[in-house]
Amino acid sequence: MKIEVPKSKASRLVNPGEVILVSSAYKDKSNIITLAWHMPISKDPALLGIAVAKSHFSYELIKESEEFIINIPGFDILKEVIFCGSTTGRKADKFKESNLSAAKAERLIKTPVIKECLGHIECSLSDVKDIGDHGLFIGEVIYAAAEKDLFGEAWHIDKAKLIFHFGGALFTTNAEKIDIS
Numbered sequence: 001m002k003i004e005v006p007k008s009k010a011s012r013l014v015n016p017g018e019v020i021l022v023s024s025a026y027k028d029k030s031n032i033i034t035l036a037w038h039m040p041i042s043k044d045p046a047l048l049g050i051a052v053a054k055s056h057f058s059y060e061l062i063k064e065s066e067e068f069i070i071n072i073p074g075f076d077i078l079k080e081v082i083f084c085g086s087t088t089g090r091k092a093d094k095f096k097e098s099n100l101s102a103a104k105a106e107r108l109i110k111t112p113v114i115k116e117c118l119g120h121i122e123c124s125l126s127d128v129k130d131i132g133d134h135g136l137f138i139g140e141v142i143y144a145a146a147e148k149d150l151f152g153e154a155w156h157i158d159k160a161k162l163i164f165h166f167g168g169a170l171f172t173t174n175a176e177k178i179d180i181s
């Protein structure tokens, strides 16, 4: 027997991709937003999509600066992830008020990476489509890097503990490794 899931909750059936922190910057403002909604879109060119609500400060910054950085947090900084996902950059400088620090990106000039994260994907804005109440920002990957000990062909899931969000206050992290090769 299956129960009907309300349309408003249907995305939670497929939600668990790792949670990301997206950094953005425009003029003298830099910001961090927590996102669970994101996806790979194309291999060549390498394109990724992130869904940012039109009402969020990050939506404005990314639209203006035409770039963003996807930072991958480890489970150890869940507290900061919740903070960046529940405070707007319109009212707080999240770099100053969290334990997260801005560091120079490898290729992008304006937007900083978040030093405490395990990996980073620097993206230049390729396209943006307003869809419903969110903007789908499509980023072309300019440069990506990850902690040497934690990433090889993929995340070493026995070492890199990522954050997965099921919706609301429900989170998990990866447990055992299953290799089917």
Ligand SMILES: Cc1cc2nc3c(=O)[nH]c(=O)nc-3n(C[C@H](O)[C@H](O)[C@H](O)COP(=O)(O)O)c2cc1C
Binding pocket: 019, 031, 032, 033, 034, 035, 036, 037, 038, 051, 052, 053, 055, 056, 057, 058, 059, 081, 082, 084, 085, 086, 087, 088, 089, 090, 134, 165
């Ligand atoms: C775990 C988690 C996942 C979230 N995922 C998204 C998301 O995919 N898209 C979105 O627009 N907001 C998402 N949010 C909400 C924003 O992170 C939050 O509203 C944030 O404060 C907006 O910041 P800003 O106004 O500084 O851009 C999420 C929040 C949390 C805690």
